[in-house]
Amino acid sequence: MESTKIEQRTTFEALAPYFKQIREWAAFTILVPLSVMLVMWNQVDRAVLLSWLVLMLAGTGARYLVASGYRRNDVSFENAHLWHLRLLIVQAYMGFLWAIAVFLMHDLESPPHRVFAITLALILGIGSISAGAHWLPLYYSYGLPIKSALAAKFVLLGDVAWFAPAIMVVFAILASYGLARKLNSIVRWEIRLRLETADLADQLKEQSRELQNAIRTKSRTLATASHDFRQPLHALSLFVDALKGADSRREEKFIFSRIDASLDAMRRMFDALFDLSRLDANIVQPEPEDFDIETFLIQLKEEFQDKAGQRHVSLRLHTQPAVVRTDQVLLERVLRNLITNAIRYTDRGGILLSSRPRQDSVLVQVWDTGIGIPQEAHERIFIEFQQAHESPHEDERDKGLGFGLAIVHKLCSLMGLPLDLRSVDGRGSVFSLSIPTGDPARMKQSSGKAIEPEWQDSGHHILVIDNDENVLHAMDTLLNKWGFRVTPVTSPTEALKLLPDQPDLVLSDLSLDGPHNGIEAIQMIRERYGPELPAIIITGTTNPRQLQEVENSGLRMIQKPVRPSLLRSFIQRQLASPTGVD
Known part of the structure; x- marks a missing residue:
């Protein structure tokens, strides 16, 4: 006082x-x-x-x-x-x-x-x-x-x-x-x-009350998370068992598609958890830039147009040219989450994506005529694992994990963008963002879509370090299938003994057995072969301290479980870059 x-x-x-x-x-x-x-x-x-x-x-x-x-x-x-x-x-x-x-x-x-x-x-x-x-x-x-x-x-x-x-x-x-x-x-x-x-x-007393509330929230979160993670895992085990007794190629194809859907649900959960952990660890830092909000929103509308059409929901855009200044990548994540939620929770009517210039800002809004949010849930929905309603679309009910709006809230706070919610239960919702106006003179001139580097495969040597034998064997099998030479090891000491020649890329888990973690393992390999050796950390941790340690090291990081296509894209970019940085 x-x-x-x-x-x-x-x-x-x-x-x-x-x-x-x-x-x-x-x-x-x-x-x-x-x-x-x-x-x-x-x-x-x-x-x-x-x-x-x-x-x-x-x-x-x-x-x-x-x-x-x-x-x-x-x-x-x-x-x-x-x-x-x-x-x-x-x-x-x-x-x-x-x-x-x-x-x-x-x-x-x-x-x-x-x-x-x-x-x-x-x-x-x-x-x-x-x-x-x-x-x-x-x-x-x-x-x-x-x-x-x-x-x-x-x-x-x-x-x-x-x-x-x-x-x-x-x-x-x-x-x-x-x-x-x-x-x-x-x-x-x-x-x-x-x-x-x-x-x-x-x-x-206040700290004790906050601690008790945190414990209760954590217990509820763990209970909800346990249920949400068990659902796709349970479905996955059933589909795998059903696959063993499949009678035809058509049935196998159907079961494989459901297995892939279950894996995708689990990946989305882990992706969201990883995003929240990075935000909590203050690893994500906004990088403001000036850009045209109209062009930005047109691209988002085109991306989600087909998905809205599949739900028989109209997606309209009302905007006009205006330059704003904020982190374009983080704003895209915010609006993606809001539009995805609007489509998920709207079964009739439509969705409107709009922007309106104001005195010193541009008001960007996502309107929907969906099921709405009760007044008592307006604060709760911005907490992890919290949802106001189930989706009216049956095939979307297992996809709402209660992470989207929590990430939206944290990203808006990080960027300093006021976030406003107005909603009537049963009638729809509108989420509003107030974005500062930018300077047209500072806008970057885009030369079109970035050219993807040519696929790098044959002859390249990849060192994989992971203390889990199953993961190590899976990575070895997948990378060999893609045409790479692979040296799979469980520790940096073993790598230094077994490496026949200099690897072109190092893929290392963060948490390893023994005294060294993945960052230290990569440093040991680079001490022999040079600091420019490309390397990627692959981790399943959500510990803020460990995530910050990876960020401080300057290494690229992929979270587990990783989609093979994403892993392949990362490898491609690292091998195509002379210094291992894309």
Whole structure:
């Protein structure tokens, strides 16, 4: 908590009981001036005495009203300053009246009355120390004027005999001032300690609550993930068993297509988990560039047009030329997820992809007339494994994993793009992104579609390092089938012993048995054959620290399970590049 707020709370807590005491001691504070009037009735001019009494009673009443108003208004430390100021003004007023009384009652001929006046002044001055323990300004405004008036009166009498009492009163003022400060310091220290302890307790409670929520969320996530991962795995095991008893090539072809679909579902789950892990590890960093949003959206519409048509859903585009500045690749992932969701959850009507220029931004929206999202699910759907509804399309129900919108939310936060959702359950949804406008002068000129490098195969030597024998044998079989020479090993030490010549490419798992991981294994191989040797890390980890380590190494990374076509494309690019970097 800020130091200013701590001081405000401390003052508030210190004065709260004093306001209560004012109300409880109201009768006593009235009796004191009344007793003074009775004692001095025949010693002081009665008109002056009665006027002073009326003023004193008015001050006492005002102080009581301030205390009562304080209680009725349920004052908090944020708005207590005004009430403290009111109390201070009334207290200073009362101190001033008592200081006047000291001057009025000291010029008395009766020694007993003079002693009464002096004693009363000292008692009131010393008694005000308790008020100073709550708040020092109360002592300054009440006790100091009374005792200062008494010391001044002693001096003004002009008799040397009164100088000694005057000096004694000055010492009493100094001693009571020091005592008031000491008591106030102790009171405020105790209050600060109590408040800081309470704040720490509240923080611990909040952290405990967050931890419990995180544990519950993790448990639900693991339960949901376990179910979602088991579904395609279960289907895969059934299809493999059915394949053993297939009666015809046609049946085998059908079963293989279903096996491929189950594998694709599992790959999509792992891909999404890997994407989330990279985002959580802060590996993905936006690279803003200026580009035409109209051309960008036209390409997306053309890509998804056939898929929407297969669902008997129209996909329309409403846009106009405008230059925006953001990460084009990450924005494409965001809109791909939003359009895919719109198609998945729309069974009638259509989908509209639109962009509208605004003052300093372009509003990009994805509209659909689908099943909508209930209001209570608007925040939940951006959490992993959370879905508001099942897809109305039967063949899409196992494809909604609850990752898409979580990735969208994280990517938008990463790019600093405000993401807005408006939806009515049963009527449709609209997701809106506000993208900063760009500078047309900074737009990159595209020379058309990039030319794919020529396929590299025969004669190339690939070193594969993996501690899993099954994976190693599978990679060996696949790469040999593609026409490569393969050296499969389980460790870098084994590789350095068995390599017949320099490999053209190293494919290494990240997690290996022994003291070295995949990054270190590649470094060992490069120490022998040179730092330009192309290499790829293949990993199934989602650990943010390990992912960051791979990112920092500068090596290309592929996540497991990897599609053979993607692996082949990576190999092709690495072999076609002179330095192993595409």
